Amino acid sequence: MSIQQDIAEPGRWQRLGHVVHAHRLEAGLTLAQLAEQATLSQSFLSQFENGRSNTSLRSLQRIADALGTTATALLAAADTAPRSPVVRATEDTRLPQADPEDGSVRSLVHGDRNLRALEFTGGRTHGAREFVHDNDELIHVVHGAITVVAGDEELILTAGDSYYCAAGVRHRWWAHTDDTTTLVLTVADGLTVRRRPHRPRNP
Numbered sequence: 001m002s003i004q005q006d007i008a009e010p011g012r013w014q015r016l017g018h019v020v021h022a023h024r025l026e027a028g029l030t031l032a033q034l035a036e037q038a039t040l041s042q043s044f045l046s047q048f049e050n051g052r053s054n055t056s057l058r059s060l061q062r063i064a065d066a067l068g069t070t071a072t073a074l075l076a077a078a079d080t081a082p083r084s085p086v087v088r089a090t091e092d093t094r095l096p097q098a099d100p101e102d103g104s105v106r107s108l109v110h111g112d113r114n115l116r117a118l119e120f121t122g123g124r125t126h127g128a129r130e131f132v133h134d135n136d137e138l139i140h141v142v143h144g145a146i147t148v149v150a151g152d153e154e155l156i157l158t159a160g161d162s163y164y165c166a167a168g169v170r171h172r173w174w175a176h177t178d179d180t181t182t183l184v185l186t187v188a189d190g191l192t193v194r195r196r197p198h199r200p201r202n203p
Contacts, residue, residue: 013048013051014051015080016054016074016075017049018049018051018078019077020045020063020067020074021049023067023074024049029066029067031046031049034063034066034067038063038065038066040059055095056095056102057071057095057102057105058102060095061129072107072116072188073112073188075095076111076112077112079107081110084110084111087109093106093107093108094106101178102123102125103120103121103122103123103126103175103178104120104122105119105120105121105123106118106121107119108183113188114188115186115188116184116186117183117185118183119181119182120175120180120181120182120183120184121178121179121181122179122180123146123175123180124174124178125174126172126173126174127147127149127172128172129172130171130172131170131171131172132171133165133167133168134167134168135167136165136166136187137164137171138162138164138165138183138186139162139163139183139184140163140182140184140185141157141158141161141180141182141183142159142181142182143179143180143181144158144176144180145157145158145159145177145180146175146176146180147173147174148163148165148171148172148173149171149173150165151169151171
């Protein structure tokens with residue numbers, strides 16, 4: 001049975017729990033093994049997989065790391081409107097955070113698309129986690145200010161600024177205030193961005 005077929009129809013958190021359950025089985029992990037690798041309690045994971053509790057983005061990222069995937073890929077697989085090109089402002093696509101200082105994050109894309117887009121509000125604690133992606137990523141500040149650390153570079157971006165983060169560059173960022181709004185756009189993991197080989201210009 002494929003992961004998509006294993007998703008049940010109840011609420012969003014139940015679907016996400018079922019997606020994680022299917023990924024765990026495909027990875028050949030027991031509940032105890034996933035709990036150990038994700039540094040989460042086995043009882044929490046059991047309740048989450050059975051749709052009896054939700055999770056924060058921070059915990060979902062730990063689960064995704066242990067499963068060899070990403071939090072956005074798990075969320076996309078649990079989306080019930082994968083073919084809709086529109087995400088309305090009234091739609092609740094947010095994921096709760098473990099701590100108020102984590103802010104909130106909402107998906108701007110339905111389903112498993114080639115382009116991922118997330119809208120972060122706040123996020124003063126995001127700098128505690130470092131990321132590295134197989135594809136390029138664009139970080140754009142809509143409101144407020146953030147600090148971006150990429151490789152050996154540290155920059156402060158304010159409203160209207162963008163940072164282009166090349167594939168393979170280790171990076172982290174955090175918001176300066178709780179009302180900061182940041183967009184993160186990236187090509188979905190598992191896809192290859194083909195670049196034409198560089199050729200010198202003719203004189």
